Each structure stands twice: as C-alpha cells, then as structure tokens.
Amino acid sequence: MPVMENMELKELSNETQTCLFMDTSVTILLTPVCLFTLLGIVTYLSYTFFWERCKVHNLGRVHTTTVIKTDTLFLSRVTKSSETNLALLIEETKANRRAIEDAEIDIKINQQDCCNEMIAQFKDHINKTKYTDTDNKTAAGQDEYVAKCQELIERTKRLYGDNLNQVTISPLNDYKHEKLGNVYMPPKIVHMCEDNGVFKKTERHVTQYKDVFFKDDKVNPRIFLQGEAGSGKTTFLAKLALEWCRESHVSSASDNSSLFFNDVDVVQSFVFVFYITLRNSVKQFDVYTLIKEQIIDSIYSSQEDREQAYRLLNEIMKRERCLVLLDGLDEWTGPGDHHNLPTLVLEQSQCVLLFSTRPWKLTVVKNMHLDRYTSVHLEGINKPFEFSRIILSRLVDKDELELKYSAFEQYIEKQELGELLSSPMMLSAIVCSYAEGIEFKGSKCEIYTLLVENLFKKANSNTCTFQQSPFPCFIRTEYIQPNLEQLDRLAKMAFHLLFVNDKENSIMFKITELKKFKIAEYKDFALKSRNFIGTTNCLCTAIIVIIYVYPLEHAGIPCCLSYRPQYESY
Template sequence: MKKLYSNKLNYVTISPLDDYSDDKLRDVYMAPKMMAMRKDKKAFLKTEKQVNTYKEVFLTDNTVNPRIFIQGEAGSGKTTFLAKLALDWCKGVHGYIASDNSAPIFADLDALQCYEFVFHITLRNSVNQFDIYTMVKKQIMDSIYTPTDREKAYELVSEIMKHQRCLILLDGLDEWTGPGDQHNLPTLVVDHIKCVMLISTRPWKLADGKVKHSDIDALFQLEGINEPLALSKTILSRLIDKEELEITFSAFTLYVDKQKLGELLSSPMMLSAIVCSYADGIELKGSKCEIYILLVESLFKKANSDKSTFTHPPFPLFTRTEHIQPNVENLNRLAEMAFHLLFVNERENAIVFSITELKKFKIDEIKDFALKSGILSAQRTASALRSTLSFMFIHLSMQEFLAAYHIARNANRIDGIISIYLNRHPKAYLDISQVFIFLCGLDISYAEKLSRMMHERHASDTNESSNNKNMCNGIVLAGYREANANGYSDIALKLSHFYFNNNNIIDLHKIWETNAANAIVLNVGIDDTKPFSNQRLSPAIDECASQITIDLQSCLELTGLTLEGRSILVKGKYTIWFFCRICFRCVQGNR
C-alpha cells in the first residue's frame, strides 16, 4: 500500500497551465493555514487558534476524535494536505527530515505512527457507494492485488479494520453522493470501531444541514497557504534560471502588491496560475474569471496550437485570447455539458459521468480534444463483466466556471432550469456559490438576477442558522469583489443579512447602499484597534480615517440588530456612524 501511495500521491503538478510540469510533492509543499472551529449551539464558529500539528487535528483534550472534518473552498489545498499526510505516514517518524518549507508546521510525524494503516480514498471515484470497506477494496486492494489474490486480501483488510487502529482519509465529500437520501456520509460497519475518519469537503456541504452536528467530532477550516510568497518563490525556481530568481521574485512581489493579488495567492491553485502566467510574461489583475480563462486558453493550446483572436469577443475578458477562438465551438459544447451536469442531472452523475453524457452533448465527437487538452480526464472502472470509462472535468471549479460561462451566454433561456434547481432543497443556493461568483465577473446583469433568486430562498428560510446566513453574506461579498475586479460599476446584488467587520466593511457597505430596504439582520462587529481593510479604496474614504454611514431610515424589514465595538457611535434616530480612532477623537466633542 505504501508503494501504491508513493506512485499515486508522490508527484504534484506545479503548473495548472502544463500537466507535464510536475515535481515531488515534498519539494514544493507549503504548510497550510488551518484554523480550529468550535461548536456553538447549532453552528460551528471559527476561532483564532491556528492548528500547526497533526496531534491537534486528531486529539481534543487528549481524546481521539473519531470523525474529523477539514473544510476549505475550491483550490485551498485540501487534496494536497491529505496526500502529504499519507506520504508522511508512509515514511514514518524517522523516514525523512522535514524540509525548511514544511517545518515546524505539521512536522510531528510521530502522531501518525499510532495508526497501523492509512487508507486514502478519493470520494469522487466512489459515487453511489457508502460503505468505506467497499471503497477500500475497490480503490486500494484492487490496485495492489491480481483478481486471484483479492479475496484473501479482502479478508485480511476486514480483520485489520476490526482489530488495528486505522486512519481513513476521505477526500472530497462535496464531490460524493451516496445511494438514496439516507446516506449523507460514508459509513463504517460497527466492527470497525478502531478506525478514525478524516474527511475533506467544501464548506457548503456541511452548511446544507444534511451532515448532523453529532456526526462531527472536530472541524477545521483550511484557509490556503501559510506562506504564499515563499511557495511563489519555490515555484518560480522551477520555471526560470537560477541566476534570475532573486530579481524576478522581487519584481513578482511588487506586481502582486500593485495588482492586489495577495488574497488570491492564499489559494494554491490560484497561486500556481498567477506565478506560472507571470513567468510566461502574462500579468493578471485580480479577477478569478481572468485566471480561469487563462487556464482554458492554456489547456486548449495543448490540443490545438492554431491562433486566432475574436472579432466580437463573447465577453471582454476574451479579447486578448488566441487559442479559444479556433476552439470556441468545443468550448461551448463543454460549457453546455458542465451546466447540465451541475443543474439538471442528479448529483450522483454531476461530477463523474459516463460516455452517455458525452454523446448526449456531442462531446464524444471531440473526446480526443477534450482529453488531450486536459480539460477532461478519464479513468477506467473495472467490473465483473467489462471495464468502462468514466469522465470528469480537470477540477470541479473548472466545471463551475464553464457552467457560469454557459449561463452568461444563454441568460434568457435557462431561468426555469436554475429556478427548479434552487427549489430542490432549501440550501441549494449554497452549493452554487462558485458559479455565482464567476457569473459576477462574466455578466453582472444576470448575476444580479441570480442573487435575487438566491435571496428569495435564504431570506424565507426561518430555520436557517446564522452560520449559513453569514456564509451567504460572504458569497455575495465575493461576487461583488469579482464584479469590481472586472470593471463593473453600479453593482446591485441582493442581500438581506449583513455581517460587518474590519475586513469587509468598505465593500459590504457598497452592497448595503442598494439593499437597506431588504435588510433583515444587521450585525456589526468593529475592532477599533485594527484598521479597516481597503481592498479597493473608495475616493470618498480617507486612508487614515474611514467614516462610513449606515442609514437605517429605510430598513423596514429589519428584525435583528447587533452592534459590538467601542468605535460605533449613534447619531440621531436613524443613523449609525463608524469612525476609526483618529476620527473618533476629532468628533467626540460633538457626538
């Protein structure tokens, strides 16, 4: 099994623009920024405690956590973290000396050696299976043993899982669907009581309410890379001459600061795209859509090197592309399939799909192009009768970008489909958050319409937790920032629950200006010891003294108001004023 992991998990692609550009995971790995979450009544709240050891993940007050969850957004490094953990277990406590990149964070390899076996499972490859023992047989044992030896191996694994302490790594709960509605989590049989499960997922999967809080013994938030600039330098060192590294890296840090790309660098996938494009002489400006269009451009180039620009580009971001126009029909077909898989198909066929779906959207005619470009990948699934191919997009976020592209191109024809999708279950608006954010960068008018549809669902959900409503606040805020990064102004996204803090107050206030009449909850938590975070400083706001007015006069629907912080002053009957310390001193005599 350790040999299997060494072959399967040991290498990682360092450039999303080039599948052939890979390196040993250990050589380019950068420890993640992981924050502990605490259970608070009906919600999990993020704490300020950063987790730096495996021991902190597995134990709470020296008690083993049987079911551990790690949540993080697309491209935040969940898959890489589980792969690194499996490789660390393979090497053992004396197997290697931690490199400068990984020490001292998650360097306590002794904490892994209490597990006799570690089973690494990719959940997207086990859709419609719910028994973990079956997943281990299919994904691990069948890859190690020939058919004649498998039955004995199955019996041995069953005995191991009964009597030995094992760690089960389940990667990608958000990409998995069990058979029927009763299976919301992969399960262990009662006999496998010594096994510990560590499950990675996107936050929406836990927020939709199907995973019960009693199923979660510990939860951690993965927020990307701990030292993104250090990883940027490591990747640059693989792409340019050694003599040029220091000068290029200095120029890159200035570029990141100028274009305000720092927030995107926290995502390993985004970081790789930004660094590799910079090494190729392409400068970006902080838009996620721009980065994904660059990824599509680079993938298409591998399959077809023909060049041509758009006379009338479908969206402004396509203006400078050269390899999309010759392949635009292929792009449109792939986007149509991506959309229907996510919004029309049942969830078990949304991520991993068969040749039937390719034929339905005529992708079978361009299958070689899709596979050669790398925008689709394929795997062979063995069965008792015959082997079959199953397909998936290179990454779920790429599928979501293409779905947003299809929506933007067909905005007037698919309202009904999206409305039906949002009505499937009360929390459906959470799992399309990435599609919504991409849509904000492609077509703000339809994004505004979609935000109204999402608002209708979550504003009417009286049983929804404050954690979910705060998440919706973050989704709309991220969409606003994406629209802003793509040059849109007068953005009118709809939102009813507002959670202000130092890091979002300026951008969120812009959303408030068009939504005061819709506001149901206003929660303000301002720390006057910290400055406001100005991602795009408004001309009306002074850099050293930010003054923002929230007018409550038109808040006819407001049912909840929470104010925390010494820098919050109330003026008159309807106006709340926010001042930083400098402004507060200036006006305290006239408050």
C-alpha cells in the first residue's frame, strides 16, 4: 500500500514538473508575441491617428491657400478699382480747379467790364446832360465832339507810349533800355497829414491808386507826391500815365505791380490824363497853356490842327474829369509874381492836379491853403532786393542769374550797403557796377565817384588817368582828369548853391550864377552831364560828397551831407 502510494506520488510529481516547464515555454513564446502585437496595434493606431491629422492639416492648408488666393484676388481687384477711382478723382479735381480758375478770371473780367460800362454810362450821362443843359448843340455836333475826343485820346496815348514806355536801367550805360512795365517795382508810399501848416508823415501805407486819389469816397482835387531826389517820383507818374493807356480789359497782374496798385480802373476812370514836365516850362503857371505847349503841339503838326485842338482842349477841361500829372514842382520857378503853383481857372474845377516834388519846395510856397490839398510821401522802393534781381536779370546771362544774385546778396550784407538800396538811383548804380565786376567797400564816395565818372563821360569822351590823384577815390578814374577844370568850378558853384543860398536856386541855375563861377562857357558840358533820371543837381551833389565828405569818411568820421564845412576853407 505504501508502495503504491509512493508510486502515485512520483507520477504525480513528474506530471507537475512537466506542466511547469510547458507553462514557462509558453510564457516565453507568448510574451514577445503579445508585445509585438501590442506594438503593432500602437503603431497602427499612431499611424492612423497621424494620418488623420495630416489629412486635416492638408485640408486646412489647402483651405488656407484657397482663402489667401481668394483674398489676394479680391484685394487686387479692390486696389485696381481704388487706383482707377483715385485717378478719376484727381482728374475731376484738376477739372474743378481749372473751372474755379476760369470762373475767377471770368469774375474779374466781368467786374472790369461792369466797371468800365458804369464809367462809360456815367461819362455819357454827364456829356448828354451838359450837352442838353449848357451847350444846346445838335446831336451831330455832340457826335463830332466825341469823335474828336477819341482822336485826341489815341494820339496822346501814342505820345506816352513813345516817350514814357522806355527807361534807362543803368547810370553807367545810356544804351541799357527796358520797357517800364518789365522793370517796374511798386514804391513804398505813406500818407501825410497837415499839422500847423506843414505836412507830416503817418504810419498809414498807400497800396492802391484809390488811396492816392480818394479820401472818404471823395476825389482829392489837389495832391502832392513828395520824395527825395532819386526816390522814383518821375517813374511813378510815368507808370500812372501808362496805366491810363492800357486797354480796359488788361490787368496790371502782367507785371511786377500785381500785388500793389492793381486797381487800374481808378486811373482809367479819368477821361484824359495829361503828363507835364515842369522844368521844361519854368515860367508858365497856367495848366491849360502847359498842356497846349507840351502835348498838343507835340501831336499836331500844322497850325490849323493845333488851333482846333486848343479849342477842343478848352472844352474837354471844362466838361470832363481829367488828371494832370505835373512832374518836378521843385524844378519850377513860376513867373515871379503871386503864382506859387501852376493853376487852373474856375471852369476847369473838375480836373485833378497831382504834383511831384521834393519836400523842401512846399516849405517855401506861400499863401497856400493846405487844408485844400492832400499829400503822400514816396520813401523809395518797396522790395529793393526783388528789384535788384530784376535789374540783374537784364545785365547777366540767364544761366548765371541765380548764382550771381546769391553772390550779390552776400556782397550787400558784407559791405553793409542795404540802406542805400531803397533809392532807385543808388540801387541801379550798385547793381550795374556789380554786374560789370565793380564792387564797393561801403563808401558812398566810391559810388558818387563812379557817377561823376560816367556823367563826365557823356560830355567828354577823352580819357586820362591821374599820375598823382588829389583824392584817393579818383585813382582808377579815366574821365575826370581831362575835365578837372570843369570839376573844380562845378564844385565851387555846387557848394555855394546847395549850402549857402536857398534851396530853389540849388535846382535852377540862373545865368548870373553861371557867370559868377565862370561856368557859362561850360554850360553845354554841364547839360550833357545831367543824370540819367533827370535830376539836374545830381552831378553837383556827387561832387560835393567827394570833395567835402570823403576826407571825413576817410578819417573815420560818420559821413553825412548835413555837415557843412566852412566855405572859406575850400
């Protein structure tokens, strides 16, 4: 029994060992299989997951690309449309601007036309009224009067066009001419007020013609345009006469006066403008006779035509609003009786008289009711550097203008010549000298020496230099040495007349004065040496500055013409 049990136990023990072995083998075999299976599943799942993600990503990228392309096409179309609209808007703006500019021009033309029409209707009304009430003439006679007036107007305008339209721009060269409108610069003018029998300057500037001719909407019947020598008085009156000669529809905007004195309709409202140079008729006081001698006799040749024109002039001055420009009152002496000014008769009260004069003349005019007169003061050029550029542009090549002008500005600043540029005479001398390569060092005597040199050149073209100059400023001159005797005598007379006698004699030289200083034999020389702007005592002034002021200037003493050296020391 026990043996049997043992045997069974051994068999059972063997079976158990065999199972354990097989379990271990199976486990060893199945574990890798399971791991690989799991790895494959994981790999498959990962692959599937990432593939799906790639699909989604690709779909998103394709969608994004499509959206970007769509947006790009849309933006391109919008940009092109905007560019087209912008171009159309620019063209429309340009068209609107042109339309506005055309409208402004049309408005100005219409305003001018309306003004001219009103003036013409006013003139016609006056003519018809006077014709009906006073003249009692036939309509045919009135038509003849109008036709003769128109003929006289046309002849007078041609006279002004020939005599006033050309100006000399250089004191060094009489052949440098330009049309006045091309080189004209509006002057600086201020109002004056009467105070205890004298005129005093105010701070009110004159910028339009109406400021000269009107006060409180009323016409000023008598006007003084005051200004020192060479300030531009004659040029201003010449410009006034030429403004009257313009066609009614032409604006002053074509020249340099576009911003100032552009109300030419004020000047053109006068039926006639008569320009008189008083120094050519120093003993005549009747304005009617002055116009006869200087204008009528210049435009009519036969005595018969002149007689008819005299009668017409008399009628015009009684019936029409006329402007009489009387240039150079300071160079007019009168007949020596009670007539202190050129005058009109009572019947000619509609005429407006505008005198140009130097201020001192009004201090010696007696028995003058200043409350019946108005006065403005011309102080020189309004914009001297702009005027300098205009003059320079006529003297140098166009390609060199900007460079020359820039250098000129630096030269003026360095030599401190700016104050002298306000005078047209001095400005022309400085600019023209600079254009020819002559530069001043800030000395007035240098400038006046150049003027004397060129004035003497007109009278005597002989040249000679000084071996030993009496004044350093004469060293480089060529025309003074051959005329030294004339210079000496003119200097004595100039000093005597300007510093010893009254002002009136300093302008108008009597034959007795010429004989006293032995100038009578040099009268022709003195007349030929007159300044290009027409001031008769410029030569004498220049000589005085050189003879009497140069020693002070050279010694460092301030240069001033008000200084009066002792005449005996000459």
